[in-house]
Amino acid sequence: MVGPLPHSSDTDLLARCRADDQDAWKILVERYAALVLSIPRRYGLRPERAEDVLGEVCVALVKALPSIRDGQALPQWLIRTATRATWEAARKDRLALTPDDMPPLTGAAPPDETVAALEEEQRVRAALGRIAERCRKLLTLLYFTAPTPSYDDVAKEMKMPRGSLGPTRARCLDKLRGEIEGIPAPEEPS
Amino acid sequence: MREHPEYGALLDHLAGREDPEVAVHILGCPSCSAMAAKARLLIEAGRRAMAEPKPSRRAMKLAMEAFRGEPAPSFLQLVFDSFLKPATAEAIRAGALTSRFLRFSGDVTMELEVKEGGKGADVRGQISPADFAAEVVAVCGKTRRRAKVGADGTFVLKNVPRKTVEFRIGNARAVTDL
CATH class of the missing domain: 1.10.1740.10 (RNA polymerase sigma factor, region 2, helix turn helix motif)
Structure with a gap:
């Protein structure tokens, strides 16, 4: 273990x-x-x-x-x-x-494609659960909220200067992508 | 835009903050087009995941009970656990009770647990929404059984004929075999 x-x-x-x-x-x-x-x-x-x-x-x-x-x-x-x-x-x-x-x-x-899509969704769900709360909140506001809020609204909600959103976004996306890729990919359907 | 857009800018564009330059670039760039397809899936998956309600306490309870080897109770079992007599609980475990699910017009539903009674079936049920009606009537030919509906939507009908029965709540009707 x-x-x-x-x-x-x-x-x-x-x-x-x-x-x-x-x-x-x-x-x-x-x-x-x-x-x-x-x-x-x-x-x-x-x-x-x-x-x-x-x-x-x-x-x-x-x-x-x-x-x-x-x-x-x-x-x-x-x-x-x-x-x-x-x-x-x-x-x-x-x-x-x-x-x-x-x-x-x-x-x-x-169908295999449905299984694959649900597995992909699970990888994203799990990755979002693993990153820091502040990153999760920022990425959720930026990409996972409908209708999409404006940058000004995101900055206000995050209590950060608008100019800091870009660099913070990049760091959080790196973490999210790392977590998604860190979860083993599914096996090919037999 | 000659250079590839940043991943964040690509996601921005796809999430709804549309950027004409990014749009044109994606059209002419096979690698960015492929990345955009994956990014769309990420956005869809993320939106679904973040919109999901958290598993309820009941859901987690059922999941944990599965491991402990306890019988997974039905919704009605949990509802009635507080006042089931030991003999009735035993009957549920032994499979002597059967359940029914009725759908009325709209989103009105009724769950029933049917048990053999002295002169017919004893029926415990719950309607949803709980405040849809104050009374439940079971009609079988000329026989009628009535029960008041509790604040939580539950009711008990005694001695209902074990035949085809029409359940009436307010103006709604649904038929089932008991």
Whole structure:
């Protein structure tokens, strides 16, 4: 095991979970709950139903712990299992969920490009969670807020001179890109 | 613009602070065009991620219970945990209770837990929004069962026929088999 538990790799956390380490499980859940919840939410399930999907995925993951040893495979596994659980929840509730930005739910595995896009989203989500709060706030104001605020508004919100935004932005973007690239890339679909 | 734009300026342009010079450069520069495509994905992913609500306490509770090997309770189980009798809780675990989810017009929904009662089914439920109606009526032929709806949207109906039942809340109607 390398480093403190919160910074452990997924492979390490999975190994600790197999050894019945509840702290490791909690960190895995905190790391991936947003990814799993994002799938039923994007398909339009109500919040309580989306939470049920998370619970079901977690139950399935506990059962699958002996067979998932490579942490790099975990995001894909979670995406596919959450999509399946969302489909089952929709079928049980007799809901037809057809959002514009997601493929139709059919009970089959989601297309590789959807899995890849959700993995990319998870890398960005995780990277944003790792950078300093001030950088996260600045980048969120600059790029991740709609409608996009003006530079003057960003400077005011950040309580910094407008002229400092450019250099600070560059440093924060470097940190974000470093964190995104530091997270292992997904395996090629087989 | 002859030189490649800074990554930050490229993101600025794509995020909505449009810069005509950057736009023209991207059109004529294959490497910047490729970088812009990746940057668009970053912006989309970041916007989605930052707009997400944080996982609720219930979501985290369900996730943690999965590891401890406890049964993942349904939403209704959690709602009713505070007043379920031990025998009823045992029935839930044993699968003796079944659940239903009904969608009325608009965003009005009803969740039901159906249990075998003395003269039909005992039905515990919850409507959402909780203040949509003050009373729930279950209609099966000439038989009617009524229950008041609590402040949290919950209600209990006793001895509902185990047949096709129409649930009425206000002017809304939904039918299910019990």
